[in-house]
Amino acid sequence: MSETIIETKGLLKNYKGRAAVKDLNLNIRKGEIYGFLGPNGAGKTTTIRLLLGLIAPSAGTIEIFGKDLRHEKMNILRKVGSLVESPSYYGHLTAIQNLEAIRRILNVPKSRISEVLDIVSLTGEEKRPVKGFSLGMKQRLGIASALLGNPELLILDEPTNGLDPSGIQEIRDLIKRMPQEHGITVLVSSHLLSEIELMANTVGILHQGSMVYQDSITNLQQRAAGEMRLVVSEPEMALSFVENRGYTGVLQNGTLCFTRMNDTTVAQLVKVLVEKGHAIYRVEERRQSLEEFFLQVVGGVSHD
């Protein structure tokens, strides 16, 4: 088993008596891309600010790289690159000057500036004051800043916010390459499951400050698998016939719907229907979309 990079125990953050994050036990391992998911106000940003020591927890402990954040904050932050909420920048400075200010603190070679500008495709714009940048360009600069110090852990809060489709694709590919090429661990937040699904290998779903679901993406996709639908002739008769034989289903707009079943059961069901003389026009598995699953997990209303 690989080493743990982020471990929180009983993490709690109260704002005026209301918990923004409660009893959070995170365990993120080296080389993992951990997708941090949750609707607006779920507590994603609050958790990330806690992990970076920007705010103090009301209770609980945080260990990063096996070190206590309270006691070894400097040593930890040296190896962490981050982007919190909307991109941070000094508007009166150019992109290069922005990165230079950070570089002087991180004490990395000057050549790193053009490297990161290249990674986020900002080359050519680097001499303009950042206040004239578009949102997506500022976001790219923020990601460049996060990469500047060759971090071992990247914490990115909604990194694709404000990016165009090709930008989203670029950043997604970039994030996916991190563990493979540099052994970097990534914590990335989003409120879009479809986006997390495309890059993360583990997902944690946060809702009202609590972790409501945490599993690998593969397991999540299985959990979200849907129902079998059959379109047959004389559906009412078919339904009552198979119900007598122990299947439970419902009739929806002339379609027979059954809960998820394995291959053998499907084969058997089709066989008895054919033997009974029903014509079978269509057999389909309708997978619940991950978004529907997400809404179900966070207790939102699912439109069906």
Add this chain to the structure above:
Amino acid sequence: MRTLGRVLSAEIVKMSSRYLWLLILASPAFAVLIGMSQSEEGPISWEFILSVMGAIHGMLFLPILSGLFTALLCRYEHHNGGWKQLLSLPVSRGSVYLSKFIVAAVLLAAVQLLFLVCFLGVGWWREAGGPPPWEMVLPRILGSWLATLPLAALQLAVSQAWSSFAAPLALNVTFTIPNMLVANSTTYGPYYPWVQPLIAMSPYGADGNFGALNLPLESLMIVVLGSFVLFFTAGLLSFRRKAV
């Protein structure tokens, strides 16, 4: 504190803002105008030139500039998540705070130096008697700089806490305006931090007759040191707990 040098060097990159440098010029330039226009019966003395040039500088400009510099140094951190980015880098909050204070103090020192140059220039131009009175002017330049540091400490404390640019300045002006009255009061003058730069700047020593202006330098420095320790510590403690 190990990171102080790096944070300071980053601060220099961030400061490449035009206004900051212009502000250094403002007060000495104004003092030159006054120094050139005021006249005295008989031959012009160095004391007279320092008193007219230093009056507005010590009473108004030094306190106001202490607030402006600190507010400007915090402004670009408040806008667009600067604090957030800075404090998630490997820096201690103490060194970030101290570096802001050092930069403000250095800017104020630059103002003082320029003021000194202007003072010497005006004295020479108007043919003040005798050689430049170093013994009189240097302690006053240094003393009024030191007396401004508590104000800078207070303004930094307020500016880091309030994301508004105008509010700390309004506070600063509110406390600076009474200087004109307080300066003449022997009761309050010695204890009012905002008037200390003016007192320290005044060329008339213990035998003068200017209300609070005739205090010995030592008692003045006790007030200055006391208020400095108080304001700086309060600001630092608040900054270390700041939620970003």
